[in-house]
Amino acid sequence: YWELNFIPHLNIYRKDLVPAGLDVISYPKLDVKAVILSHVHMDHYGHIGFLDKEIPxxxxxxxxxxxxxIQDMYSRGAGSEVIYFNEKVxxxxxxxxxxxxxxxxxxNLISTIKCENNLSNYFWESAKKKGTIEEGSxxxxxxxxxxxxxxxxxxxxSVYGANAYILEGDRTIAYTGDIRRHGKYEKQSNIFIQKARDAEILIIDGDSHQ
Structure with a gap:
């Protein structure tokens, strides 16, 4: 991935995946506070598994x-190890x-709303059956x-659980994820669109409306 430039040359990745001889220390180290994931399609989460485990x-x-x-059923490589990952040597x-x-x-996972205890236990249960696991938060x-x-x-x-986000700090940023203005949650999509009007920065992944 590094040699083919499939991922940016940054010092933000899991140490166990860095190829021998690759001087990642010389790469820029970003102060990443969190990864914000909109939904569960591969083109959105596909490389999260490469990131340092301290990035929530x-x-x-x-x-x-x-x-x-998805991760329990089959593996698409280290990049898709989002919930937990297998240490490599x-x-x-x-x-x-x-x-x-x-x-x-x-x-370390941050849910948009509080999770029930049984859902929290679900995240680490299958990994324990395969070997030892150091649970995340x-x-x-x-x-x-x-x-x-x-x-x-x-x-x-086209998948359950999709979210858009508005971030407020020094700037206000609206991130659409993949959004459409029809379907079961059409009303919710329109609420976000109205809220996003005041954002200083708009990031659009994909949209569909009828």
Whole structure:
């Protein structure tokens, strides 16, 4: 991924995935407070698994639960290890090949609303069956101290749990995710659009309206 420039050359990634001989210390190290995930489509979460485990992931509880289910059923590589990841080490004969140590680490998750205890337990249950896991934390936005506020908005999309967000700090940023103005949550999409009118910066991923 690094050699082919599939991901930016930044010092924000998991140490166990960095190829031998790659001088990541020379890359810019961003002060990433959180990753804000809009929904559970691969083109949105596909490379989160590369990120340092200390960077928390913000998403709706439905999105987090769906990601966990997808990850349990099949793996699409280290980039899709969003909820938890398997620690890797280089093989002795060929350091370019990484193998699992059998130990997993849970990521720090921030749900847009408070999760029930049984949902919290669900995130680490299957990983424990495969080996040992160092559980991550699960908190809600209202219980998390960030240097800016994040307001989630339920929106319509072709998958459950999709959110748009408005961030307020030095600037106000509206992020649409993939949004459409029809379907079951059409009304909620329109509420977000009205709220986003006052934003100084608008980030649009994809939209659909009829």
């Amino acid at each position: 992931v913000v998403a709706s509880p439905i999105t987090l639960a769906l990601l966990k289910g 280089p093989e002795a004969k060929n350091p370019k090949i990484l193998k699992s140590t059998g130990k997993s680490f849970g990521r 699960i908190t809600s936005l209202e219980d998390t101290a960030l240097p800016f506020s994040i307001t989630p908005y339920e929106i319509d999309h």
